Amino acid sequence: MNFKGSIRSKLPTVGTTIFTVMSAYAREHDAINLSQGFPDFQPHPLLVSEVEQAMKSGFNQYAPMAGLITLREGIAAKVQSLYKADVDPNAEITITAGGTQALFTAIAAMISENDEVILFSPAYDSYAPAVELAGGKTIHYNMEAPDFSINWKQVQKLITQRTRMIVINTPHNPTATTLSEKDMKELIKLTKDSDIIILSDEVYEHIVFDGAEHQSVLRYPALAERSMVVGSFGKTYHATGWKVGYCIAPRELTTEFRKVHQFNVFSVSTPMQHAYAEILKHPELYLDLGTFYQQKRDFFRNAIKGSKFELLDTKGSYFQLVSYKNISEEKDTDFVMWLTREWKVAAIPVSVFYHRHLDQKVIRFCFAKENETLEKAAERLCKIK
Ligand SMILES: Cc1ncc(COP(=O)(O)O)c(C=O)c1O
Numbered sequence: 151m152n153f154k155g156s157i158r159s160k161l162p163t164v165g166t167t168i169f170t171v172m173s174a175y176a177r178e179h180d181a182i183n184l185s186q187g188f189p190d191f192q193p194h195p196l197l198v199s200e201v202e203q204a205m206k207s208g209f210n211q212y213a214p215m216a217g218l219i220t221l222r223e224g225i226a227a228k229v230q231s232l233y234k235a236d237v238d239p240n241a242e243i244t245i246t247a248g249g250t251q252a253l254f255t256a257i258a259a260m261i262s263e264n265d266e267v268i269l270f271s272p273a274y275d276s277y278a279p280a281v282e283l284a285g286g287k288t289i290h291y292n293m294e295a296p297d298f299s300i301n302w303k304q305v306q307k308l309i310t311q312r313t314r315m316i317v318i319n320t321p322h323n324p325t326a327t328t329l330s331e332k333d334m335k336e337l338i339k340l341t342k343d344s345d346i347i348i349l350s351d352e353v354y355e356h357i358v359f360d361g362a363e364h365q366s367v368l369r370y371p372a373l374a375e376r377s378m379v380v381g382s383f384g385k386t387y388h389a390t391g392w393k394v395g396y397c398i399a400p401r402e403l404t405t406e407f408r409k410v411h412q413f414n415v416f417s418v419s420t421p422m423q424h425a426y427a428e429i430l431k432h433p434e435l436y437l438d439l440g441t442f443y444q445q446k447r448d449f450f451r452n453a454i455k456g457s458k459f460e461l462l463d464t465k466g467s468y469f470q471l472v473s474y475k476n477i478s479e480e481k482d483t484d485f486v487m488w489l490t491r492e493w494k495v496a497a498i499p500v501s502v503f504y505h506r507h508l509d510q511k512v513i514r515f516c517f518a519k520e521n522e523t524l525e526k527a528a529e530r531l532c533k534i535k
Contacts, residue, residue, distance in 0.1 A: 161279050168275075168502045172486065176496035182527040185486075185496040187323065187468065189518040193389040194435060200425035213420040215412050217245025217396070221423045224430035225381070225396055231433070235368035241401045244408055245418050248393035249353040249382035254280045256349050256378045256397060257315070259410040261286040265314035270300065272324055272503030274351065277317050286314070290505040295473070295512050296462050298325040302336035309340070316341070319351040320365055321358060321466025324503050324514045328358060328466040329365050338372045347403065348373060353382035353395070354467040356439040359447060362465065368398070378403055383426050386436050388518075394422050443468050443517075446524065450517040453528030458535065468518040471500065475511040477534055482509050489513075493534060495527045 172185035192198075216222065222239035229235045237243060246252040253276055261267060263285035269277050271290045278288045289308050293300060318337070320329040329337075341348065350367040358364045367373040378399040384390035397407055429435060447464050454461070459472040478485055482499035490496045497513040517524060 160283055164279055168498055172490070172496050172498060175487065175490050179491050179494060181490045181494040181496045182523060182530070183496045184515040184517070184519065184524075184527055185498045187516045187518065188390040189388045189468075190520055190523055191388060191518075193387050194429070196432070197387055197389065197425050197429050200428045201421045204421035204424035209420045209424050211420065213245070213417045213423050215417050216240075216408060217243065217418060218420070218423040218427055221245060221427040221430070222396075224427050225398070228430060228433070228436075229366070229368050229398065232364075233366045233368040235366075235374055237368070237398055238401070242398060242404050244397050244399075244404060244411055245423060246395045246397055246411065247415050247418050248384060249351065249380050249395040250276050251393075251415060252380040252395050252397040253277065253349065253351060255407055255410045255414060256380070256399070257281055257286070258284050258414075259406045260347055260349075260378075260403070261314055264312060266310060266312040268305065268308055268313060268316045269505075270318065271505050271508075272298075272500055273317070274319060274323050275503065278505070287312075288505070289313075292504065292508065293325065293327075294508070295471075295500075295510040298322070298327045300329075300333060300336075302333070302340060306340060309344075309346075313344070313346055315347045315349055317349045317351065318367075321354040323354070323467055324469055324471065324498065324500055326462070326464040326467045326469045326471060328362060331365060334365050334367070334370055334373065337367075338370060341376060342372070346376065348377040350377050350379045352379055353385045355381065356386055356436045357443045357468055358440050358466040359444045359464065364466075375400055378407065386439060387426075387429065392419070392422050394418055394426060446517045446519075446521070449521055450515070450524045450528065453525055454531050457528075457532040459531060462512065468516055470515045470517050471512050472515065473510070473512050478511075482511060482513055483507075485511075486513055489534075493530045495530050 169186045176183040222243040226237045226239040257280040261284035265286040266289050267281045268289045281288050355364045367377040382395040458476045462471040482501050486497050486499045500512045501507045501509040
C-alpha cells in the first residue's frame, strides 16, 4: 500500500527508544546487559503462587475499571502508614497497566492544546511524547552532572499563565538522585496560589539509601491536594513484565483520569491484582527493598572502584551513573556502543534523557542484577585503560 505521504507522524522526532536499541546491541554482541532497567532475578515465590491461586480460583474475567477494591484498600493502607496520607480507595486510586500507562493517562486527561508542562531533564523518556500527543508544550529545566540539583529560583522563571503541570520524579531515573525535604518545601512555595498540577513519578519509592526517607508528595498536604502520584508494582516486586501500577490523585483529578483510562485500558489483569492485594499484607517485602538494593549498589560500586570510571552519587533507584572522561573523549552515544562491542558490557548514555542531548560523558548502569552478573561486568570494566 502506498500512502503517498498521507500519514503525518504525530511524533515525527521519535524513533525506537535507546533501551530497545541497546538491549538488541547487547544481544548481538553477547554483552552483559546493564542498560535496560529490570532485574535479572525472579519475583517473590509467594507472589507467583498467589497469581496461580487467583487463576485457579476463577478470577479470570474483567476486574472493575478502577481496579480491585481489595488492592486499592491495600494501597490506601500503605500510604497511610508510610506517609500519613488519607486517601480514599474508592475515589482516589486507580489501578493501571504499569507506571507508564498511569503517566500517559494523567497527561492525556489533564493537558490540552498549548498547555505548558515543566519537565526536569534528564527525564524518563515517556513524559515528553505524552505531552506532545496531548497538544501540550514541554518546558525543560536542565539538571546537570555531577549532582543534578534543582535551583528553584530558576524553575520559578519558567512558570507562566499557561503552566498546567510540573512533572517530578524521585528517586530519579536516570540520575539516581532524590528530592529532599527542602526541595519539597520549595515546590510548595512555587505552586502556592496556582492551580498547577504535580505529576509525581514515584515508581522507585522503596529504593532509597543510607537511611533517608522517601519524599513522597503524599507527605505534604499542600502538595497532595494538587498531585497525581504514580506507582509501579513491577519495580517494587521484581516483576516489570507484569505491568501493574497505579495512580493516586484527589477525587476531581481521578474522575478525569478514569474517563481516559476506561477507554484506553478499561481494566487491568485480574489475577495479578489479586496477587498484589495479598502480597501487600507483607509490608516487610517492600520495607526491606532499600536495604536489598543498597547492598547491590555497594557491591557494584566497590567492584568498579579500581576502574578508570568516576562514580557519581547514588541516593536512590537501581542505577549507577559513571563518568568516563578519564577513558575517552567520545560522545556518550558512541562510547556505549564501543563499550558493548569491545568490552561486552552494555550501558545507557545519559544524553538521550535530555531534550537537547546534553553530553556530559556520563553513562548509566543498572545494578538490579545478580551479584555474579555485576562481578563479571565489573571485572571487564576494571580492565579498560
Ligand atoms: C522513572 C520511571 N517512571 C516510570 C517507569 C515505568 O514503570 P512501569 O514499568 O510500571 O510502566 C519507569 C520504568 O523504567 C521509570 O524508570
